[in-house]
Amino acid sequence: MQKISVLLFLAWVCLLFYAGIALFTSGFLLTRWELTNHSSCQEPPGPESLPWGSRGKPGACWMASRFSRVVLVLIDALRFDFAQPQLSHSSGEPPVSLPFLGKLGSLKKILEIQPHHARLYQSKADPPTTTMQRLKALTTGSLPTFIDVGNNFASYAIVEDNLIKQFVSTGKRVVFMGDDTWKDLFPGAFSKAFFFPSFDVRDLHTVDNGILEHLYPTMDSGEWDVLIAHFLGVDHCGHKHGPDHPEMAKKLSQMDQMIQGLVERLENDTLLVVTGDHGMTVSGNHGGDSELETSAVLFLYSPTALFPSAPPEKPEVIPQISLVPTLALLLGLPIPFGNIGEVMAELFSEVEDSQPHSSALAQASALHLNAQQVFRFLHTYSAAAQDLQVKELHRLQNLFSKASANYQRLLQSPQGAEAALQTVITEMQQFLRGVRAMCIESWARFSLVRMAGGVALLAATCFLCLLVSQWATSPGFYLRPLLVMPVTCGLTVATVCTGLLATTGLQLDPVVLGAMAAVGSLLPFLWKAWAGWGSRRSMASLLPMPGPVLLLLLIRFAGLFSDSFVVAEARAAPFLLASLILLLVAQLHWEGKLLPPKLLTIPRLGFLTPTGPPRHHGVHTLGLGVGLLLCIRLAGLFHRCPEETPACSSSPWLSPLASMVGGRAKNLWYGACVGALVSLLAAVRLWLHRYGNLKSPEPSVLFVRWGLPLMVLGTAAYWALASGADEAPPRLRALVAGASVMLPRAVAGLAAAGLMLLLWRPVAVLVKAATGAPRTRTVLAPFSGPPASQADLDYVVPQIYRHMQEEFRGRLERTKSQAPLTVAAYQLGSVYSAAMVTALTLLAFPLLLLHAERISLVFLLLFLQSFLLLHLLAAGIPVTTPGPFTVPWQAVSAWAFMATQTFYSTGHQPVFPAIHWHAAFVGVSERLESSSLSAFLVGANTFASHILFAVGCPLLLLWPFLCESQGSRKRRQLPGNEAEARVRPEEEEEPLMEMRLRQAPHHFNAALLQLGLKYLFVLGIQILACALAAFILRRHLMVWKVFAPKFMFEGMGFIVSSVGLCLGIALVMRVDGAVSSWFRQLVLAQQR
């Protein structure tokens, strides 16, 4: 098996995963760009003059205001049929009394008594029908998706132009009471606000009673122009009991009384709007796009007559966002910039003046303003983003220019015909509806096909990982046919699809194309698996994992389907990890590997025959386990609370030192952080020293000796500057600022240089000693001349290695002084892991720099923890000398759990407001702004643990070989066993350690492939669970708050991890190549 084909295969599997993620994302996460432009009074939406010369009037903007005040009552989840009367059933059927029907009697009464004052509409909400998205829509008039790509990920605050902003900028006093979501959406916008907690769905009354307590007093006080009351009881009742419940009847009756009370208190200049933000399904949930979820009540009432005609029999159906331009124009405000709603023309007709002509003219002018505003938005949006359809855009632009020209012509000759006016109105409405339809098409529709396809692709790829990781170590496994066939198929499918699409002239979607290629390349593989199913593999080989590990992975998988567990994952991941660790220790004991066997058997029983002496002492392993648990628990102290759990308080240690006030405590902490850095450095150097990799004159070793301390120094100096920047004297400010930009760059540069050196000369072995041995016996090589092929080399290398060791030992015995020479032999035994550890350290320092200072303690714990875990795992993994090397599932699972745990203990949470944005400013001067650099820095901060653990993954394979030396050393140190050791001569030999891997390069490559596939599988089922959860629970209350962010973080984490994994394996292969060439040189030197 070639090295390169292993890497290619892993890359291909990664690409399959990416295709699945991309396909799912394109169906699930609809995106839209947020524009920050604002409408203003001074700036009309179009070039033409404003109607009625209203510009001069005080208090009027684009249009004269009809109302000066408005009361907006938002009853969450007020479904349209909640306002319907109790159905009078046709004869024959038994009367069915639904608890929610007929409870809003006051609406009906008003509609009957004052038909010209009130109107009931069925408002159609756009999906996603979740409260946050609906509130955004109801204030901006747009179609919010889950990701509204804007410049503000750090908070939920709305950056787009919206009604509240317009209210405030025209000097209206906005009073709010109710759901505290508004606090996040409109921070500081309200002149007075009463917020009540919205999180607890089981609590039906806190918010409503709180509002009712303040509603009437506030109304009577008169200190408001806009009064917004957001009731949550109906929604919570739906979630808790469902709509068909007596509790719902009570809640609705309470709302009815409230409306009654409001109507009595309204003054003539006030408009009352009662609306629901969305509906609810039969079970009381919402979020999706079914009829029941999207239909909501909209009820308008004015004490003065507003409508020229009586209400129709069946309430009109209007889009929810129509309310936005209507309210804006009725109150004399500019329409929010991003609005794509259509004004409700009916409300702009003249009631007293019954001339049909002037009424129609007023409607046309309102519509025209609306159309101009929408056109302006479209123009700006299509210049900023390319996600709208070009053809449709052109058609709509033409429609608008035609309608606008017609309108202008009518204005020039006002005595024009009624029919012409109606045409203009219709054209404008067509334009507005066309725009909405086009925007919905690209912004607000889940694609179930794509979602299901993405999930299926992910599942199939996970299956592939599982299967191939099983096959990889079986004899007679050839990778190349498995690689060539699918890739050719995938490429063929891709080209055929491209060709087909090109000939049919359809738009080319790269996501779909990628998915097609992935499916095309998966199919032959699945076919192969299917064909070989019955003959060779049984079901047992499909589930190769030991039961407990499978159970833990299943729990992890299932946990991602529960919002509570996703929120509590910061505690659940360490719990699972701790369970796995205890399980490992218990299993080692159970299998008798911990204790000497004589302890475990009663002497007279002879049947428990040990296969060999245990390599590790029991107390040692138990200590490893307890130490790991302790590390995990300590790392858990650096815990950032999810916002959903109000009782929890985040660790104060996550904040940067600069935010601390106390001088002494700050200094102590600074000392602790620098101490952590130094001990990290010392630990790494100690490790390298112990395995003899610190003596070589190779540049990478020199870098470890001198460059790493420099990096520590730079980091410490940067922290000192960053934490004390405010205390610097003024004349040094510029210097400090410059230094705090340069220092991180210097550290990052040093790390990059170190990595380069490592890649250039990865083999840190003392060559001098080898060449300095002049009197060599003949090497036991079966060839004469330089090694002809790779196979020859592979065969001869271990022999050379053994021979060298003998040679060195002989010299040592003669001179009794040449200690470094024996060390040189060790260097070769740890050549792979030394390179890995060096690379990880070099990676860790720049990543550490992106975090707050005190996270350095977590990084120290991270290294300690992985060291302990590797040792613990090594105790359970037997070194199979010639045969296939395997990395067991528990090792890979523990590694993945630890990556997740470290993600949380470095102060992260999978939600957008919890991202550490300050990382974007590390080593970046304020003038230089590059968004891709910032994104890179923030990404590196967020996924630091993913990167480190993925790159370090090959250590799982290498460590057991490293630990081999310990065992044999210990054995030799035992004084009593000397006689035994002499009996077995091979025991005297130096341990081969990682050179065992080189003895069997085929198995080495297979093990690397297996390791990579297993890690990808464990990560893959996590992303699969996230995608599946988002797919199944897309109607869930928490989908946009918990599941969708989790999916995105998990997806990004997967991509980062898989790239890191490939890089780590590539590094091992680079070292392997360098070792080969080193040996080749050695052989050549000896030939001479």
Added chain:
Amino acid sequence: MKDTDIKRLLYAHLLCIFSIILSIFIPSFFLENFSILETHLTWLCICSVFVTAVNLVLYLVGKPNTSSKRSSLSYKVTRLLKCCIYFLMSCFSFHVIFVLYGAPLTELVLETFSLAVLLSTFTTVPCLCLLGPNFKAWLRVFSRNGATSIWENSLQITTISSFVGTWLGAFPIPLDWGRPWQEWPISCTLGATFGYMAGLVISPLWIYWNRKELTYKNN
């Protein structure tokens, strides 16, 4: 191995289960407002005492390891003291493990400790009764092929199922159902109790099913 042995095992286990059930019902005659959830700690203590008592009675009646060689009073006293020390040590180590698993360090210490006591009652007390304060014997029993009698086999099963029950009991804690039994450590104590009872039921059955395969060489 005879079927009578299994029968004796079954009766002993039924007695243990009965003691747990009694600990639920008897206190309500003497204490006002007694309920498992609200006066949880009281119930925990009573349950521990009952189970310990039943185990002791069984030990005194059955005397599984008849070591007749030394029966002096001082030997018995040191043995008893050793047992107490072992029990306390197991309580403390369980407490430490719970804290390492994520239980709060400074708050609810009493609750955590009482869970440790309960779990010790379910696991350490039977070990002490059956094997005596002999740590090496414990280690032997809890390893593959380490059991030398059906009693030791059932000890393995009940202990492991108690641990697994406690472990499973931790899972409902993060869920947002807002039930009173989701509080730390109630769900874990309930899990431990159910696990222990399940172990008591399962082990005679399991031994009965596998009686052909189970061969103890010293018997």
